Amino acid sequence: MGLIVNKDELEGDHEYIDGIEVIERSDVPDDLPESEVEVIEREDSEDADTADEPVAEDDEAEQDETGVRNVNPQDEDAEDEGDEGASFGKRPYLIAMFVIAILVAGIGGYFIGKGGFGAAGQSAGTAVLTEDQLDSLVASYSYNGSEHDISAREAIESQYSLETVQNEDGTYNTPSAETLIAYVRTEILLNEADARGIEVTDDEVAAYAENTYGTSDYATLAAQNGVTEEQAQQISRDNAKIEKLYNQVVPAVTATVPEQPEQPADGDTSTRSAEYAQYIIELAGDEWDAEAGTWASTDGPYYLALEGMDFTADSASYEEAIIAYYVAYQEYATEASGMSQTWTEFANTLFADADIELYGVYA
Numbered sequence: 090m091g092l093i094v095n096k097d098e099l100e101g102d103h104e105y106i107d108g109i110e111v112i113e114r115s116d117v118p119d120d121l122p123e124s125e126v127e128v129i130e131r132e133d134s135e136d137a138d139t140a141d142e143p144v145a146e147d148d149e150a151e152q153d154e155t156g157v158r159n160v161n162p163q164d165e166d167a168e169d170e171g172d173e174g175a176s177f178g179k180r181p182y183l184i185a186m187f188v189i190a191i192l193v194a195g196i197g198g199y200f201i202g203k204g205g206f207g208a209a210g211q212s213a214g215t216a217v218l219t220e221d222q223l224d225s226l227v228a229s230y231s232y233n234g235s236e237h238d239i240s241a242r243e244a245i246e247s248q249y250s251l252e253t254v255q256n257e258d259g260t261y262n263t264p265s266a267e268t269l270i271a272y273v274r275t276e277i278l279l280n281e282a283d284a285r286g287i288e289v290t291d292d293e294v295a296a297y298a299e300n301t302y303g304t305s306d307y308a309t310l311a312a313q314n315g316v317t318e319e320q321a322q323q324i325s326r327d328n329a330k331i332e333k334l335y336n337q338v339v340p341a342v343t344a345t346v347p348e349q350p351e352q353p354a355d356g357d358t359s360t361r362s363a364e365y366a367q368y369i370i371e372l373a374g375d376e377w378d379a380e381a382g383t384w385a386s387t388d389g390p391y392y393l394a395l396e397g398m399d400f401t402a403d404s405a406s407y408e409e410a411i412i413a414y415y416v417a418y419q420e421y422a423t424e425a426s427g428m429s430q431t432w433t434e435f436a437n438t439l440f441a442d443a444d445i446e447l448y449g450v451y452a
Contacts, residue, residue: 217260253315297329347417350410351353365405369413
């Protein structure tokens with residue numbers, strides 16, 4: 090079950106690769122078919138002489154609540170990779186388990202797949218490939234009864250252009266285990282989308298790129314992320330298709346992100362006004378009886394949060410309005426979290442049917 094993504098527990102007795110929990114046979118839930126990650130040594134590999142080279146230990150990666158690295162290249166505070174490997178300026182997008190980027194005020198729901206744009210090169214000292222070894226196999230996987238081989242070229246180009254990651258001596262770093270597993274996860278999701286007849290038009294791909302990356306100019310995306318223009322367009326197309334799959338699987342959010350009440354101009358948070366009262370009433374919805382001018386029920390979240398305060402139909406303070414805002418925000422956060430859980434469970438059901446063999450576990 091090496092492709093299973095554990096959303097809730099990123100610490101414990103098990104090891105993780107890019108947010109993926111590597112678990113033993115005894116950990117396989119009764120309601121899921123067994124599968125495994127088998128790491129084997131390729132005795133016939135053309136670069137077998139690198140097999141004895143030390144492999145860098147995995148550093149603990151910065152992860153979000155689903156265990157997925159997600160970096161925005163337009164974020165001025167994003168860290169450069171520096172000593173970790175090839176430096177591509179601002180850290181580009183790594184939507185490794187793509188994910189719906191609904192990051193609204195800190196609430197994240199994520200697609201799970203490769204996310205196309207890689208975040209970093211690989212550490213110095215890792216095994217390398219020469220130009221004529223790029224088409225050698227680095228992994229294989231089975232899914233739904235079909236066998237698939239993955240070449241080094243395919244794995245590298247799923248996130249970078251060859252030119253971007255070529256070393257000064259003309260060699261290429263061997264794709265990491267994280268890259269390979271992310272590649273397989275995305276292929277499985279795209280396979281599911283194709284099986285459902287999901288297609289995307291050029292206009293839909295462009296709209297997706299605009300909404301997610303801030304531009305549909307693929308030349309710009311290519312320059313920002315170290316890929317070719319063709320790769321940038323294909324990555325956007327794949328992720329747009331997975332977004333459509335997501336929308337089929339996960340019900341739409343009915344709660345909306347509330348707007349914060351406007352702060353008093355003089356900074357006095359105890360300031361009372363009819364506007365703050367109306368703000369609370371609109372958030373409370375059916376919990377408030379407009380005709381009677383009082384609460385319609387005394388067991389709702391807004392009543393319980395404001396119980397004992399001086400809020401009336403005609404008067405409320407900024408402090409009371411902020412309390413109502415957090416109640417509304419919590420309702421939205423709870424629903425968004427449920428969406429993320431639904432998607433994770435769906436994706437894990439697909440991933441449980443896959444077996445993957447990695448011909449070397451490189452960092």
